[in-house]
Amino acid sequence: MPSKPRTAVITGAAQGIGRFWALRLASDGMTVVAADVRPCDETVAQVTAAGGRAVAVLCDVTDEASVKDLQDEVDEQFGGADVLVNNAIAYAQGSLMELTLADWRRVVSVGVDGLFLTSRALVPSMKRRGWGRVINVASNTFDLMLPGLVPYVTAKGAVIGFTRALASELGPYGITVNCIAPGLTRTEQSWEALAETGLFDRMATMQAIPRTEVPEDLVGTLSFLASDDAAFVTGQTIVVDGGLVRH
């Protein structure tokens, strides 16, 4: 165990998978900074109720000044971050001709610019400590030929490239950079949006493990990548999708 609790910043932690990741890293003993454009009060309340430590910080990961405020807050309260989970995302669905430039920019800016800005802001404290974990979030859609997801899949491909490139840069500093690629996961929001389409069942039947993925399926992989045990794993994308994608 580290001598003092580690600090994990999780973006997009107001709901969905990010909230489950906050709960898991807190139960692993980390102090969680739940950062989102929307209030993370419910996430903080759930972490606290479970006996963990968390604070909420409003942050737009696409806005350099907002990310600088997050950095200042984390530096001031905790002396920096040890773990950064780049989880925030925006979605836009439609064919190429239906999508607007604003749709494209929204998805790419949250999904890609966000990684760049948060990493630039929070990696320096990891370098100072000689220990750090950057964990990005891709998607198994990068390996599936699903229509209607051009900006999203483009952004997720960039996340994998960013992971590899940054891993090679930060290895000498004791910082690993990895990526988790979930499959279609049942959250309140994804269920509300997609349950009627039958997509959950279609995915499940194609998986080696034929049931719908839930956020609990993703927490162990994050916990491992954020741990000391994962010190020699870097630049990797771990697909957690019940065996739908086979490389």
Ligand SMILES: NC(=O)c1ccc[n+]([C@@H]2O[C@H](COP(=O)([O-])OP(=O)(O)OC[C@H]3O[C@@H](n4cnc5c(N)ncnc54)[C@H](O)[C@@H]3O)[C@@H](O)[C@H]2O)c1
């Ligand atoms: N749910 C799935 O089926 C699924 C599948 C594969 C990959 N993923 C990936 O897992 C991650 C979490 O997915 P989810 O379904 O829980 O997402 P979600 O849409 O439920 O939550 C995303 C969060 O990001 C926040 N956010 C959006 N823009 C932001 C910004 N500019 N700055 C800060 N926060 C911002 C939102 O407010 C929201 O709380 C994403 O990276 C997603 O691409 C999800």
